Amino acid sequence: MTVQQSPAASAEATAGEIQTVVAARRLRGVGSVFIGVGRPSTAAILARMVHNPDLVLVYESGTIGAKPYHIPLSIGDGELAETADSIVSVPEMFNYWIGPGRIDVAFLGAAQVDRHANLNSTVIGDYNHPKTRLPGAGGAPEIAASCGEVIVIAPHTQRTFVERLHFCTTVGHGDGPGARERLGFRGAGPTAVITDLGVLEPDPESKELVLVQLHPGVDVGQVREATGWDLRVGEAPAVTEPPTGEELEALRELVSR
Amino acid sequence: MAELTTLREGVGALIREGDSVALEGFTHLIPFAAGHEILRHGRRELELIRMTPDLLYDQMIGVGAARRLVFSYGGNPGVGGLHRFRDAIENGWPHPLEIEEHSHAGMANRFAAGAARMPCALMRGYLGTDLMAHTRVERVTCPFTGEELVAVPALNPDVAVIHAQEADRLGNVQLWGIPGVQKEAVLAAERSLVTVERIVDELEPKPGGVVIPGWAIDAVAEAPGGSRPSYSLGITDRDNDFYRFWDKLSRDRDAFTDWMNENILGEEVAAR
Numbered sequence: 001m002t003v004q005q006s007p008a009a010s011a012e013a014t015a016g017e018i019q020t021v022v023a024a025r026r027l028r029g030v031g032s033v034f035i036g037v038g039r040p041s042t043a044a045i046l047a048r049m050v051h052n053p054d055l056v057l058v059y060e061s062g063t064i065g066a067k068p069y070h071i072p073l074s075i076g077d078g079e080l081a082e083t084a085d086s087i088v089s090v091p092e093m094f095n096y097w098i099g100p101g102r103i104d105v106a107f108l109g110a111a112q113v114d115r116h117a118n119l120n121s122t123v124i125g126d127y128n129h130p131k132t133r134l135p136g137a138g139g140a141p142e143i144a145a146s147c148g149e150v151i152v153i154a155p156h157t158q159r160t161f162v163e164r165l166h167f168c169t170t171v172g173h174g175d176g177p178g179a180r181e182r183l184g185f186r187g188a189g190p191t192a193v194i195t196d197l198g199v200l201e202p203d204p205e206s207k208e209l210v211l212v213q214l215h216p217g218v219d220v221g222q223v224r225e226a227t228g229w230d231l232r233v234g235e236a237p238a239v240t241e242p243p244t245g246e247e248l249e250a251l252r253e254l255v256s257r
Numbered sequence: 258m259a260e261l262t263t264l265r266e267g268v269g270a271l272i273r274e275g276d277s278v279a280l281e282g283f284t285h286l287i288p289f290a291a292g293h294e295i296l297r298h299g300r301r302e303l304e305l306i307r308m309t310p311d312l313l314y315d316q317m318i319g320v321g322a323a324r325r326l327v328f329s330y331g332g333n334p335g336v337g338g339l340h341r342f343r344d345a346i347e348n349g350w351p352h353p354l355e356i357e358e359h360s361h362a363g364m365a366n367r368f369a370a371g372a373a374r375m376p377c378a379l380m381r382g383y384l385g386t387d388l389m390a391h392t393r394v395e396r397v398t399c400p401f402t403g404e405e406l407v408a409v410p411a412l413n414p415d416v417a418v419i420h421a422q423e424a425d426r427l428g429n430v431q432l433w434g435i436p437g438v439q440k441e442a443v444l445a446a447e448r449s450l451v452t453v454e455r456i457v458d459e460l461e462p463k464p465g466g467v468v469i470p471g472w473a474i475d476a477v478a479e480a481p482g483g484s485r486p487s488y489s490l491g492i493t494d495r496d497n498d499f500y501r502f503w504d505k506l507s508r509d510r511d512a513f514t515d516w517m518n519e520n521i522l523g524e525e526v527a528a529r
Contacts, residue, residue: 037335060361061284061435073497074334076284081434081490087465090283090308090438091369094362099381122358127391133346135332135339138309142362142382171385183385184405 013243015196017251018215021243023107023153023194024051024251032056033105034098034143039153040107042071042254049250058103060139062088070257094139099146101186106147108140108170112162113154115208115229116179117172117190117200119144120165127167140170145185156195162228173207197223198237208232215240259428259451259474264483267450267476268294275324276415277304279368279446280313283437284334285490288420289313290483291452293521295418296322306414308364308438309334312486312503315341316521319513321351327412328356329364336500340507350510359392363409368438370411371445377408417446420484421469422492424453425460428471433463434490440467443474452480454492 013021016039023043027033028051035044035057045068048055057066061076065085072080081087088097097103110119111134121140125131144150150172154160172190173179180189193200199213211223212234224231243251262270272278272295280288292313295303304325305314312333317323319341331342345354359367366378383394384407397408419439421432430451432439443449451469456479460468471477483489486496486503507513 062437063435072335073500074284074495076334076435077495077497078285078434078488078490081285087435089365089436089440089467090361091365091441094365095369095380098362122387127387130347133331133338133343135330136328136358137360137386137388138330138332139361141360141386141388142380145381168385168387174385179385184381 013248015215017248018240018243019153019194019196020046020251021247022199022215022240023151024247026151026192026194027052027055027105030055031104032058032102033107034058034060034103034147035107036060036109037072037075038109040109042251043153044107045071046247046251046254049254050247058097060093062090062093064088064097071254094142098139098143101146101148104148106143106150108144108150108152109154110152110170111160112165113152113160113193114162114165116174116176117152117193117202117209118165118168118174119152119170119172120167122167122169124166137169144170144172144189145183145187147187149188149191152190152193154193154195156197156223156226158226158228161226173202176207177205179207197226198240203232210234211237213238213240216242259424259471259477261426261428261456262476262478264290264294264452264478264480267478268298271448271450271475272298272300272416274300275302276300277306278416278418279306279412279414279442280418281307281437281439281442282420282484282487283308283435284311285435285437285488286420286432286439286484287311287313287487288418288452288483289485289487290480291418291420291450292317296320296522306412308361310339310342312339312500315339315503315507316517318342318345318354319351319507320517320522323354325355325357327358329359329361333500333504336504340504341513344510357392358388359409360388363394364412365438365441367409367412368441368445370409371413372441375411377410379406379408381406383407412445414442414446415448417442417449418452419443419449420452420480420489422454422489423457423460424451424471424477425457428474428477429460430469430471430474430477431460431463431466433466436465436467440469443469448475450475451477452483453477454481454483454489455479
């Protein structure tokens with residue numbers, strides 16, 4: 001049997017495209033997703049196109065149920081407001097929607113990720129004399145504390161996956177088991193870290209990230225090499241199902257809009 | 258009752274040297290024209306307050322108008338970093354910048370407490386993060402449940418400046434689209450200035466429209482296009498190309514300074 005593919009989708013998927021497709025698949029059956037700009041936004045719009053047309057997109061700017069046709073540059077682009085079911089103020093967004101845990105999944109990025117999926121988006125180097133001053137927390141700490149679960153999307157390099165964060169902006173699983181409960185966080189915290197090489201998930205007991213899935217053509221050694229700590233590898237990591245023709249075609253069409 | 262005035266006179270009367278100033282607008286309705294007018298008035302030593310400094314505060318910091326910055330996300334949304342903000346913090350150029358940073362939820366609650374004239378707001382957040390040790394928050398215990406919470410101090414700026422789509426001749430203001438934290442900022446501040454795209458005879462109710470009564474505002478000034486390169490929903494579009502252009506231009510101190518002198522600060526620009 002031959003699968004019909006359009007010329008656009010026949011070319012092999014890039015690592016970035018696979019990362020986006022894998023993130024979009026995680027939104028099957030999800031009610032609502034909180035997203036920032038960039039790859040998370042692309043993945044969520046793709047999920048609405050391919051897997052989950054009823055998915056509610058929530059952007060930090062206060063747009064709930066946005067249905068963007070184009071990938072927005074900022075979290076506050078006009079199209080998000082024009083297509084939203086409801087638009088709320090920032091205090092309302094955090095106090096009435098995020099805090100009580102009304103949003104099922106949050107996609108977050110970060111400059112640094114540690115073995116317990118804690119995140120740094122504040123500084124590289126010393127806080128008072130930073131080598132690189134990053135944008136800062138934005139909504140991430142409270143989003144990660146309260147949304148149903150968190151999926152981290154980050155490029156897999158030693159610069160990003162570090163033994164020790166230079167600054168803990170956002171708590172993932174803290175120092176391990178029980179940390180979130182002690183802090184009174186209501187959400188489950190990070191359930192997956194999706195990179196351009198594979199997928200890491202926290203061990204249910206130790207809450208340490210474990211490599212559970214490899215993207216096509218990537219081997220375990222490559223992922224361990226790109227990780228700044230001695231990365232644990234799950235028994236027989238799965239291989240990511242390559243993007244289908246439908247997924248890749250939809251993604252490329254979306255990006256070209 | 259809000260006084261209808263010009264942008265130049267409004268800024269001159271309401272914003273003073275050394276003030277704490279919140280020019281709010283969350284991606285949408287950022288009051289660029291008013292910020293530029295503050296620079297042309299030569300106001301310095303400002304404490305600049307904004308959740309997202311955005312390009313406007315990058316410009317104000319880069320020309321040396323800020324003594325202190327209070328913020329929660331200092332990025333160029335969807336593009337990258339803010340280079341003048343970074344240069345000030347990393348290298349002290351053009352002079353050192355004191356910072357106080359929070360999360361978005363923290364800043365939003367600080368404005369809301371300020372608007373309510375409460376001393377602080379309670380929230381869940383900050384716990385477990387390194388922000389706890391680097392900013393103004395305190396742990397408190399709920400007297401009813403014993404739950405451990407965080408208190409953030411109210412924000413009460415000397416002046417709030419916002420941009421809206423329209424106002425009527427009595428100075429009643431209506432904005433719609435993403436409302437950000439502007440209403441809270443106006444009600445939290447001691448003084449307030451609102452710039453608008455247009456003055457109309459009568460406000461026409463819009464879905465989701467936020468109306469701020471004129472008697473709660475000090476001055477309203479017409480400033481068509483006053484949120485560019487941000488936008489005013491339904492009237493102007495966000496200039497995403499400018500946000501990308503800024504990323505390149507603002508990396509270089511000289512190119513930045515030349516551009517500001519030519520496009521924002523010059524006498525002939527002010528006269529337009």
